[in-house]
Ligand code: SF4
Ligand code: SF4
């Protein structure tokens with residue numbers, strides 16, 4: 001029998017609410033808002049309350065995939081990178097930088113978000129960058 | 136106070152009476168629910184009093200229900216204030232916990248906390264540490280709050296609650312934190328009652344449905360109030376429902392260990408109990 005509460009920070013938006021992820025025998029079973037956190041004082045929004053559900057969701061991507069002839073197929077990272085780089089170059093050459101846009105995420109780190117906007121602006125040459133936390 | 140609690144827990148482990156003890160622990164600078172296991176030091180254990188008494192309470196009973204579903208044969212010890220013990224009695228009645236598999240280690244609440252909670256019984260029967268405070272003053276304070284609400288005429292009262300409910304962000308935190316909410320299928324997710332995925336929340340259906348379902352369950356612990364990001368006085372609403380249950384049926388959830396709810400009895404309504 002192993003029951004633990006792991007203190008962590010919500011990945012859904014930039015507020016940074018603290019909660020405990022309840023782990024029973026290695027599986028996430030619930031979320032408990034942290035009462036003593038000065039950020040959220042024991043409160044959460046509906047996304048935070050259900051955060052434990054997406055971690056173990058069967059819908060999560062575990063491999064890079066490319067749609068070939070209308071069907072998603074598992075591919076290697078190398079193939080995925082090559083494909084993405086060549087298609088982005090083609091689109092940029094054909095239609096210009098602003099034909100490309102990037103969507104980033106609140107579920108990654110600040111630094112990763114910084115990198116993606118840098119890539120968009122300095123690498124590709126577009127200001128078309130947005131994120132899911134605008135919800 | 137905490138030394139007496141620790142002594143009791145160590146004795147329970149030594150006598151092999153419990154598989155684990157569900158309590159609170161200071162961890163990474165925060166207070167967290169924690170399952171202490173045999174042989175583990177009780178280091179860092181705390182009682183949930185941070186800046187003021189009882190300001191870091193957690194729904195330990197809810198965690199116990201999760202553990203008991205997974206380990207029905209094991210007996211657990213649990214830290215319990217008055218309201219937690221009322222919750223345990225309620226969960227025994229509702230067949231969510233087996234009274235033979237739970238050992239409460241009780242602590243009494245101080246007078247200021249009892250008054251702030253307007254508490255009906257600020258100490259558990261299974262008292263291990265702390266001094267019993269009689270509930271006279273806090274019960275009186277509760278009656279006065281409800282009486283003040285009742286002086287508003289019906290229209291004013293309804294618009295007071297409509298305004299309160301309109302602040303709701305539909306986080307479901309009141310349900311998710313509540314140690315007395317355990318249904319696998321929740322009416323608040325039934326689309327015939329409550330629309331899915333949009334705001335504003337259905338007023339007053341959402342909050343009054345919950346109040347109805349809490350009528351014979353709520354043990355007035357106040358955790359929902361503390362979890363509500365919109366500061367809706369939920370506890371006050373449930374105190375009113377509880378008052379109606381008391382006046383009509385002489386029933387107060389969690390006060391007696393072998394209680395039965397008038398809402399789950401067949402036949403004619405039980406006689407009103409003279410107070
Ligand atoms: S409701 Fe009563 S028992 Fe519970 S914390 Fe408040 S004073 Fe203590
Ligand atoms: S006060 Fe709130 S959290 Fe506590 S039992 Fe009643 S409804 Fe549940």
Ligand code: SF4
Nearest residue numbers: 303304306307309363
């Ligand atoms: S906790 Fe408050 S805001 Fe959240 S659903 Fe309940 S009443 Fe609404």
